[in-house]
Amino acid sequence: MLTLYHWEPNANSGKPMLALKEKGVPFESHYLDLLNFDQHSPDYLKINPNGTIPALVHDDLMLTESTAIMEYVDEAFPGPRLMPEDPVERWRIRWWMRFFDQYFAPSLSMIGWSVFIGPSVRDRDPEALKAAIARIPLKERRIAWSKAIYNTFSQVELDESRRRVAIGINCLEQTLSERRWIGGDDYSLGDINGFNLGYALPLAQPQLCNDEKTPHIMRWLRAIYARPAAKATWSMGRTQMAQRIQFLES
Amino acid sequence: MLELYHWEPNIFSLKPLIVLHEKNLEFAGRYVDFLSFEQYELPAMSTVEVRHNPEGEGPILVDRGVPMTESFFIGLYLDEAYPAIPLRGRSAHERWRVLMWARFANEVLAPAISSLGCRKYLVPALKDRDRRDVLKSIERMPTKEQRDGWLQALDNTYSEELLADSRRKVGIAIRKIEDALAESAWLAGDAYSLADIDLYALIAPVPDLAPEVLNPAPRTVAWMESIKRRPAVTAALAASRTGKPHQAFSPGPEHSRWG
Numbered sequence: 001m002l003t004l005y006h007w008e009p010n011a012n013s014g015k016p017m018l019a020l021k022e023k024g025v026p027f028e029s030h031y032l033d034l035l036n037f038d039q040h041s042p043d044y045l046k047i048n049p050n051g052t053i054p055a056l057v058h059d060d061l062m063l064t065e066s067t068a069i070m071e072y073v074d075e076a077f078p079g080p081r082l083m084p085e086d087p088v089e090r091w092r093i094r095w096w097m098r099f100f101d102q103y104f105a106p107s108l109s110m111i112g113w114s115v116f117i118g119p120s121v122r123d124r125d126p127e128a129l130k131a132a133i134a135r136i137p138l139k140e141r142r143i144a145w146s147k148a149i150y151n152t153f154s155q156v157e158l159d160e161s162r163r164r165v166a167i168g169i170n171c172l173e174q175t176l177s178e179r180r181w182i183g184g185d186d187y188s189l190g191d192i193n194g195f196n197l198g199y200a201l202p203l204a205q206p207q208l209c210n211d212e213k214t215p216h217i218m219r220w221l222r223a224i225y226a227r228p229a230a231k232a233t234w235s236m237g238r239t240q241m242a243q244r245i246q247f248l249e250s
Numbered sequence: 251m252l253e254l255y256h257w258e259p260n261i262f263s264l265k266p267l268i269v270l271h272e273k274n275l276e277f278a279g280r281y282v283d284f285l286s287f288e289q290y291e292l293p294a295m296s297t298v299e300v301r302h303n304p305e306g307e308g309p310i311l312v313d314r315g316v317p318m319t320e321s322f323f324i325g326l327y328l329d330e331a332y333p334a335i336p337l338r339g340r341s342a343h344e345r346w347r348v349l350m351w352a353r354f355a356n357e358v359l360a361p362a363i364s365s366l367g368c369r370k371y372l373v374p375a376l377k378d379r380d381r382r383d384v385l386k387s388i389e390r391m392p393t394k395e396q397r398d399g400w401l402q403a404l405d406n407t408y409s410e411e412l413l414a415d416s417r418r419k420v421g422i423a424i425r426k427i428e429d430a431l432a433e434s435a436w437l438a439g440d441a442y443s444l445a446d447i448d449l450y451a452l453i454a455p456v457p458d459l460a461p462e463v464l465n466p467a468p469r470t471v472a473w474m475e476s477i478k479r480r481p482a483v484t485a486a487l488a489a490s491r492t493g494k495p496h497q498a499f500s501p502g503p504e505h506s507r508w509g
């Protein structure tokens with residue numbers, strides 16, 4: 001029995017979705033609407049007390065943290081291997097997944113939460129929003145949601161996030177100019193991770209990420225989008241957020 | 251030939267040294283005094299993965315000509331490249347738990363330990379130096395994160411709020427370890443693993459930096475003692491030149507910017 005609790009194929013939710021599709025592992029999809037705070041509902045907290053998504057339930061095991069879930073999925077199920085044999089490439093993939101998860105993505109998502117997540121929920125009943133924030137189990141997530149809802153990201157924080165996004169794009173372009181995929185010659189979890197972070201970069205950061213300035217990133221994004229598993233994953237999206245991926249058809 | 255560039259065997263530098271000794275691997279240890287800033291002058295270290303070392307400064311393993319950073323991933327590399335005496339967990343689920351410990355350690359615990367250690371030991375060490383020389387070395391560092399980290403120590407701008415938050419984070423780690431050891435003998439299950447090495451290396455300075463969080467934490471204290479007695483740990487700590495490895499701190503990973 002395998003159930004994935006996830007939101008849109010985007011950022012963290014999309015990582016295990018795409019990994020499962022690449023391996024051809026059937027799973028029960030349980031969609032949670034992040035903007036409706038489904039992830040903090042009592043029913044879901046019974047499954048994952050931290051109220052984070054995604055979460056994977058495999059028989060009696062409950063697994064969290066999208067990157068660690070992907071490594072588990074790759075090892076525990078048959079299908080094409082998504083980590084190469086070469087230990088140097090495996091090291092490089094893990095280094096990059098940490099760079100994506102802990103440097104690049106937090107900065108990109110701070111901008112995303114400020115311009116999209118916050119405005120999407122801000123106009124709701126103030127008392128209901130207050131109660132929704134109070135129900136969030138993790139302190140860090142309470143801080144993130146209240147900053148998004150009350151629009152209290154400082155200019156300094158947002159400027160610093162923009163600076164880091166530019167550095168992330170430069171580092172990624174450089175590495176993809178040296179090798180075909182993140183790890184080396186093989187498509188891997190590192191590419192799945194990076195694609196979830198970066199598929200909308202040409203739309204979100206058009207002045208930094210485009211065919212002239214970052215041809216290798218563009219080549220890499222299009223190559224991943226051409227994969228049937230990517231199409232199958234993004235077709236599970238329900239909102240316009242996931243539809244941004246169609247940009248890569250051009 | 252495996253080569254490991256490391257400083258005093260404390261926190262990040264300690265981890266791969268323990269792994270190398272646990273696995274009985276031959277290696278050339280290259281001691282670099284991080285307070286001399288020589289780590290910025292090493293040859294052939296211009297890759298993205300060295301320049302943007304997420305640990306700020308940490309050990310670098312060179313194997314097959316490739317310089318590798320990030321102390322936990324170095325250990326995982328060694329375990330996968332040299333599979334005898336496996337340390338990464340015995341099942342997919344145990345290996346997931348090892349990854350979860352490492353993520354928690356690098357995101358929550360490591361920045362907290364680094365802030366407390368730098369405040370106590372790096373700040374006074376830099377006070378004895380010629381400020382202009384130090385500033386010159388800082389200016390040459392490749393990333394803003396590294397420059398900001400060293401400037402924070404040079405100017406001693408660790409706020410009370412940051413230090414209190416660091417002690418809180420160390421306390422969270424000790425509770426987590428205490429809870430895990432109530433369930434199993436080692437952090438990821440019944441076998442000693444990279445998770446134990448990772449957390450031990452970061453917790454080893456805690457009796458000095460934040461003794462209050464260990465009182466009481468009987469399972470954690472016993473677990474630390476049993477790791478400390480392992481021959482591989484003794485051998486790793488023997489690489490110390492100062493005799494005080496757990497006082498060696500350089501600016502480390504940043505605290506999460508999301509709070």
